[in-house]
Structure formats: structure tokens, C-alpha cells
Amino acid sequence: MVSAVPILEARGLGRIFTRRGGLFAPRSVLRAVEGIDLELPVGGRLAIVGESGCGKSTLGRLLLGLAAPSAGTILFESMEHGHRSPADWKRFRRESALVQQNPLAALDPQMTIGAQVAEPLTVHGRARGAAAREMAERGLVEVGLGPEMMARFPHQLSGGQRQRVVIARALVMSPKLVVFDEAVSALDVSVQAQVVGLINAQQHRLGLSYLFISHDLRIVRHVADRIAVMYLGRIVETGPIDAIYRAPTHPYTQALLAAVPRLDPRARRPAVTIRGEATASAADGPGCAFRTRCAMAIARCASERPELLALGDRATACHRAGEVSEPQRERMELVS
Amino acid sequence: MLLQVSDLAIRSRSGGVRILDGVDLQLGAGEVLGLVGESGCGKSMTCYAIADLLPAGLVRAGGSVRFDGVDMGSLDEPARRRLRGGRIAMIFQDPTSHLNPVHRVGTYLEGALKRHRGLSGTDARMEAIRLLERVGISDAKRRMNAYPHEFSGGMNQRLMIAHALACEPDLLIADEPTTALDVTTQAQILDLIETVRAETGMAILIVSHDLGVIARLADRAAVMHCGRIVETAPVEALFDRPAHPYTSALIGCMPTVDPDDCDPPRPIRGSVPSLADLPGGCHFHPRCDRRMPACGLARPPLAALADGQSSACFNPVPTW
Ligand SMILES: Nc1ncnc2c1ncn2[C@@H]1O[C@H](COP(=O)(O)OP(=O)(O)OP(=O)(O)O)[C@@H](O)[C@H]1O
Ligand SMILES: Nc1ncnc2c1ncn2[C@@H]1O[C@H](COP(=O)(O)OP(=O)(O)OP(=O)(O)O)[C@@H](O)[C@H]1O
Ligand code: SF4
Ligand SMILES: [Mg+2]
Ligand SMILES: [Mg+2]
Numbered sequence: 001m002v003s004a005v006p007i008l009e010a011r012g013l014g015r016i017f018t019r020r021g022g023l024f025a026p027r028s029v030l031r032a033v034e035g036i037d038l039e040l041p042v043g044g045r046l047a048i049v050g051e052s053g054c055g056k057s058t059l060g061r062l063l064l065g066l067a068a069p070s071a072g073t074i075l076f077e078s079m080e081h082g083h084r085s086p087a088d089w090k091r092f093r094r095e096s097a098l099v100q101q102n103p104l105a106a107l108d109p110q111m112t113i114g115a116q117v118a119e120p121l122t123v124h125g126r127a128r129g130a131a132a133r134e135m136a137e138r139g140l141v142e143v144g145l146g147p148e149m150m151a152r153f154p155h156q157l158s159g160g161q162r163q164r165v166v167i168a169r170a171l172v173m174s175p176k177l178v179v180f181d182e183a184v185s186a187l188d189v190s191v192q193a194q195v196v197g198l199i200n201a202q203q204h205r206l207g208l209s210y211l212f213i214s215h216d217l218r219i220v221r222h223v224a225d226r227i228a229v230m231y232l233g234r235i236v237e238t239g240p241i242d243a244i245y246r247a248p249t250h251p252y253t254q255a256l257l258a259a260v261p262r263l264d265p266r267a268r269r270p271a272v273t274i275r276g277e278a279t280a281s282a283a284d285g286p287g288c289a290f291r292t293r294c295a296m297a298i299a300r301c302a303s304e305r306p307e308l309l310a311l312g313d314r315a316t317a318c319h320r321a322g323e324v325s326e327p328q329r330e331r332m333e334l335v336s
Numbered sequence: 337m338l339l340q341v342s343d344l345a346i347r348s349r350s351g352g353v354r355i356l357d358g359v360d361l362q363l364g365a366g367e368v369l370g371l372v373g374e375s376g377c378g379k380s381m382t383c384y385a386i387a388d389l390l391p392a393g394l395v396r397a398g399g400s401v402r403f404d405g406v407d408m409g410s411l412d413e414p415a416r417r418r419l420r421g422g423r424i425a426m427i428f429q430d431p432t433s434h435l436n437p438v439h440r441v442g443t444y445l446e447g448a449l450k451r452h453r454g455l456s457g458t459d460a461r462m463e464a465i466r467l468l469e470r471v472g473i474s475d476a477k478r479r480m481n482a483y484p485h486e487f488s489g490g491m492n493q494r495l496m497i498a499h500a501l502a503c504e505p506d507l508l509i510a511d512e513p514t515t516a517l518d519v520t521t522q523a524q525i526l527d528l529i530e531t532v533r534a535e536t537g538m539a540i541l542i543v544s545h546d547l548g549v550i551a552r553l554a555d556r557a558a559v560m561h562c563g564r565i566v567e568t569a570p571v572e573a574l575f576d577r578p579a580h581p582y583t584s585a586l587i588g589c590m591p592t593v594d595p596d597d598c599d600p601p602r603p604i605r606g607s608v609p610s611l612a613d614l615p616g617g618c619h620f621h622p623r624c625d626r627r628m629p630a631c632g633l634a635r636p637p638l639a640a641l642a643d644g645q646s647s648a649c650f651n652p653v654p655t656w
Binding site: 193 | 374375488490491518519520521522523526545546547548549551552554571572574575585586587589590591592593594595600601602603604607608
């Protein structure tokens with residue numbers, strides 16, 4: 001495949017939050033996102049995974065221009081966010097959408113479903129009145145909801161139906177770029193399967209390019225082609241999902257995959273897990289942020305930060321990338 | 337049988353909506369029973385009914401809960417209170433909201449040790465520190481003075497487990513103990529629960545909507561749908577040859593991390609019906625691929641198939 005110009009590109013992207021010092025806590029700096037490079041080709045489907053607080057939502061908001069970066073550049077269709085005129089921003093807003101983490105918070109309890117799905121159309125001057133309503137109705141049908149939903153209010157819908165409404169609203173403008181932030185995480189598996197089918201169908205129909213943020217390593221395989229694993233604000237491993245799931249090279253990716261419970265009761269082994277929890281301070285200073293929990297860590301890991309090094313279409317940030325760790329060996333023994 | 341739940345029914349006080357409808361569960365000493373089903377099917381209310389902690393809006397509408405041979409309904413309130421938090425301990429999905437924010441970790445554990453084991457002073461303190469170490473909380477001595485809000489969700493769940501262990505229970509009820517946690521922390525907590533059960537031999541009722549958690553921990557599993565148990569089986573049989581079409585459909589919805597498992601998760605058609613407006617007969621029939629005319633008319637009883645497997649279905653999936 002000839003690699004065309006990516007629809008979205010980020011270079012050296014970073015975002016710092018300063019935490020005001022408390023009574024006993026000194027003022028501190030949190031690197032929520034740090035040194036992120038990524039490229040999303042047209043029609044690309046990229047999953048962003050990692051533990052809670054690793055910066056997934058912040059990254060999504062930065063890319064959509066909903067939060068300001070502290071460092072780095074973002075290009076959408078080769079135009080830098082930083083160089084956009086107000087008119088360019090308007091166009092970008094029409095062509096991009098965010099599906100928020102919490103569908104209940106994303107919907108206005110006082111407004112009918114129809115009005116909420118039609119809202120982006122009127123806000124962006126795409127359509128109004130009967131035409132907007134008709135487009136909204138079609139959008140609802142596309143996500144498998146009947147026209148009778150138009151007059152309902154959010155509280156009259158199930159969780160799965162609300163999530164579909166949020167997706168319908170995000171897609172009603174036929175955007176080019178979408179960030180799905182935990183779009184299926186709160187749903188029951190039966191509904192999750194429906195929504196995943198729906199996202200795939202819409203992706204085919206519209207040729208969408210998207211980022212799919214999730215902490216669930218199981219579901220992302222079915223909505224994305226590539227994956228970026230984040231740890232404390234940085235990408236530690238990235239590449240095609242199947243290749244990475246087959247042979248993760250970063251100890252963190254290995255540990256994450258090993259921690260996912262299998263559907264096979266006979267596979268129950270002492271789950272090999274990583275010690276402890278992520279502590280933001282581990283990302284400060286030199287060295288690998290994962291070293292405090294890493295079973296493979298050596299002296300070099302504390303003194304020198306591993307760079308994200310490319311190998312073919314994959315990249316890993318680890319001094320011992322590709323060496324077989326204990327969790328990984330156990331997994332391989334299980335599979336064979 | 338350590339725990340025998342028979343024909344348990346719960347309904348809401350106001351509307352009369354049936355929340356649980358004829359639930360049967362058995363749990364032997366030292367056994368781990370997994371209870372699985374989709375949101376709202378009644379898993380938590382089953383736990384609360386067993387632990388005698390039903391919310392105010394709900395009432396028992398029939399059936400019995402026998403613990404160690406004694407009908408809990410026949411006990412007076414002080415006796416029930418001694419059981420609850422004593423021989424029967426419970427941990428929850430959201431540990432932080434079940435912990436009193438003004439109590440230090442040490443006070444919380446020492447209180448339980450005093451109430452249920454008569455320990456006080458240095459003895460209680462030493463034992464509390466030992467419990468914290470046992471559940472994997474490092475630097476336990478210093479952590480005795482911490483408050484729950486200074487702990488992460490995973491640490492608070494460890495604290496809840498320590499609290500449960502303080503009473504040396506015979507039965508631990510764990511309602512979605514890892515649902516709010518990262519997968520890495522979840523694996524740690526599941527390991528801990530497994531270790532603790534191996535050490536103490538206590539029985540566990542583990543509730544989860546995640547079949548993976550059930551596969552990981554349970555000896556036997558019960559599948560719940562709209563307030564009824566639709567299948568129960570040894571956990572290997574449940575995954576190898578699910579008999580109830582709902583069980584089979586639930587397994588089909590589950591994504592995995594196995595790159596060779598190429599099938600996308602198969603949705604179940606339609607949506608979970610509301611408890612206030614349940615379809616007649618088998619509550620699953622409108623969504624079921626195997627339904628027959630009888631399915632909409634009569635309630636299929638939970639019938640034994642083989643090897644400890646039972647299913648409530650007129651047309652179970654062939655299991656040969
Ligand atoms: N507005 C803010 N002010 C201060 N800190 C923030 C802000 N937004 C996010 N953070 C911090 O930045 C880090 C990354 O947060 P973010 O929400 O991006 O994580 P996440 O990966 O989306 O987590 P989750 O899986 O829980 O949604 C966290 O430590 C969070 O507390
Ligand atoms: N206090 C209450 N009054 C009336 N109905 C209630 C009350 N609490 C729960 N319910 C209803 O009882 C049913 C069973 O709830 P329960 O909490 O047991 O479900 P669950 O299987 O634990 O679901 P989840 O997976 O979401 O935790 C639900 O339909 C719920 O709406
Ligand atoms: S760089 Fe070192 S500490 Fe970091 S993941 Fe690799 S081996 Fe572990
Ligand atoms: Mg987030
Ligand atoms: Mg529950």
C-alpha cells in the first residue's frame with residue numbers, strides 16, 4: 001500500500017498539568033501526555049490502551065483541539081492546529097467528533113433525543129428545521145434505533161440505547177475523524193457486541209478514520225487495526241494489533257495481556273501480574289517509567305529512558321525489548 | 337451444604353415488581369460458586385438477600401436461605417447480625433464508598449477484630465498489621481494510620497478483604513470485586529482471593545458480569561437472567577458445553593485477546609427486557625435462537641441434565 005498523507009499526525013505531543021500544592025503536598029507537575037508521535041492514515045483505526053490515568057482521554061482531547069498541548073504539534077490533513085484561523089477551526093469542528101467517556105453526561109436530560117442528534121447540524125449550519133430532523137432520524141436508524149426514539153428523553157432509554165444515540169450524534173455530520181473514548185466500556189457484553197458491529201458498519205459506510213480509546217484489551221481487537229499502548233503518558237509499544245497480541249515485546253504489554261482473564265477455566269494459572277500500581281512520580285527524571293514494576297528491569301532502566309524504536313511496522317520503548325519475560329514464557333507454554 | 341438458597345423471591349415494596357423469582361443456589365463448604373449475568377438481572381440482590389442486607393425498597397416474597405443447616409429466617413436479629421460480618425462476610429464493587437471515610441485503616445480492622453474475635457489492645461493491633469501484610473499491603477505498620485481516601489481503589493479492595501478475613505468467615509460474598517479496577521489490579525486481586533481461599537478453605541460466592549473472572553475463579557457457576565437462574569454447572573462444563581441458549585449466547589458475546597479467535601463478538605438480538613414488563617414463559621424467548629412455541633407459554637423449570645449441570649430451557653443446546 002502506498003502510504004498517502006495521514007489524516008492526522010502528532011509530533012512530540014505533550015500536556016502538563018500543574019497541581020496546586022495542598023496543605024502538605026508541594027506544588028507538582030504532572031506529565032499527563034509526553035512525547036507522543038503518531039500517525040493515523042485515512043480510514044485508519046487506531047486503538048489506545050493503558051491503565052486508568054495513563055493519559056488516554058487527555059491525548060484524545062489534545063488531538064481534537066479540545067485541550068491545548070504544552071508541547072508538540074498536531075496536523076489534520078496537513079494543517080497544523082496551531083496555524084488554524086477561526087474559519088479553519090470551524091471546518092475542523094465539522095469534520096471531527098468526540099464520543100465521550102460517559103454517555104449519560106454527554107446527553108442533556110431535558111432535551112429530546114431527536115433534538116440532540118440534530119443539534120450539530122444546526123450548530124454547524126448544515127441543516128435546520130425539518131431537514132435537520134430528517135437527517136437525525138436517518139442517523140438514528142443507521143445505529144439501529146427506530147424513529148420513535150426522536151421524541152424520547154435520555155432517561156427513557158437503556159444504557160446501550162443511550163450509547164447509540166451518542167454515536168449517532170457524533171456521526172450525523174459525517175465526520176472524517178472520530179475519537180471514541182471508552183465508547184463501549186460501560187455496556188453489557190451483549191450490547192457491547194452490538195455497538196462494536198455498529199461502529200464497524202459505520203466505518204465502512206463513511207470511511208471513517210478513528211482513535212478508539214479503551215482500557216479493555218479484548219474489545220479493541222474487533223474495532224481497530226493498530227494499537228498504541230500507553231504507560232504514564234507515553235506510548236511504550238505500538239503496531240498492528242494481531243502482531244502485538246501474538247508477540248508483545250514490551251514487558252508492560254506482556255503483563256497487560258497476561259492479566260486479561262481467559263474464557264477457559266483450565267487456563268487458570270496463578271495469573272502472572274505486575275507488581276504494585278502505576279505511580280506518576282516514576283515518570284519523572286531519567287529512566288523508564290515502568291521500571292518500578294518491571295520484572296525485567298536492569299540498572300540501565302533507571303538511568304536512561306528507552307526510546308520508542310521502530311522495527312518494521314512496530315515500535316517499542318524498552319531496553320530489553322523482545323527478550324522473553326517470565327509472564328510471556330508462561331503464556332507461550334499455555335498456548336502450546 | 338454450607339449455603340442452600342431455595343425458591344428465593346424478592347419484589348419491590350411499592351410496585352410489586354419481581355426482582356428475584358424462584359432462585360435456587362447451593363454452595364458447599366470451601367466451594368467457589370460464580371454468579372454471572374447481565375446488568376440488572378439480580379446478582380447483587382441475590383447477594384444482599386443472602387447476607388440479609390436487602391435495601392429498604394425490597395422485600396422477601398418467598399423462599400428460604402439456609403446457612404449451615406439453619407434457616408436464617410428463623411433467627412432473631414442479634415443472631416443474624418452475628419452471622420453477617422462474622423461467619424458471612426461481604427465485599428463490594430466499590431470498596432471506597434463502603435468504607436467509613438473518618439475511620440483510619442487500623443481502627444476499621446481493630447473494630448472488626450474486637451467484635452468478632454474479642455481481640456483488643458496490642459493483640460488487635462498486631463493482628464490488624466498481620467492482616468494488612470497478608471493481603472499484600474506493604475509498609476503495613478505505617479498504613480494503619482492512613483484513611484481510605486489515601487488508598488487507591490485496588491488497595492481499598494485489599495483492605496475490604498483484610499476486613500472480611502478478620503472475622504474468619506466460612507462464606508465470603510464478593511460482589512463484582514474487581515469490576516472497577518484496571519485489568520492488572522484485577523489480576524492481583526483475583527490472585528489474592530484465590531490464595532486466601534486456599535489458605536482458609538472458606539467458601540466464596542463470586543459475582544461478576546465478566547465470564548473471564550468466573551472462569552478464572554469458580555468451581556461451579558450459575559447463570560442468571562431476569563431474576564432467575566437459567567443454568568448451573570461445573571465451570572468446565574459451562575464453557576465446554578453450555579446448555580441454556582442464553583449461556584451460549586453470553587459466551588458468544590465475549591471478545592478475547594486470542595488473535596486466532598477471529599469471530600467478532602456475536603450480539604444477542606434485541607435488548608434485555610425490563611423487569612416491570614417481562615415476556616411470559618421463558619423470559620429469554622423473544623431473543624432466543626432455539627425458541628419453540630411452548631417457550632412463550634410456560635416457565636421452563638431448572639432441570640438436571642448430567643454431571644451436576646442443570647438448565648431451565650425447553651430446547652437446550654445439545655451437549656453431546
Ligand atoms: N484537567 C486536569 N487537571 C489536572 N489533572 C488532570 C486533568 N485532566 C486529567 N488529569 C490527570 O492527567 C492524567 C491522565 O488523565 P486521563 O483522563 O487522560 O487518563 P485516562 O487514561 O483517560 O484514564 P481513565 O482510563 O481513567 O479514563 C491523570 O493523572 C489525571 O488525573
Ligand atoms: N432499592 C430498589 N428498589 C427497587 N428496585 C431495585 C432496587 N435495587 C435494585 N433494584 C432493581 O433490581 C434489579 C436487580 O438489581 P441488581 O442490582 O441485583 O442487578 P445486578 O445483576 O447486580 O446488576 P449489575 O450488574 O448492574 O450490578 C434491577 O432491575 C434493579 O433496577
Ligand atoms: S526499559 Fe527496563 S524497566 Fe522499562 S520496560 Fe524495559 S526492561 Fe522494564
Ligand atoms: Mg479516560
Ligand atoms: Mg450488581
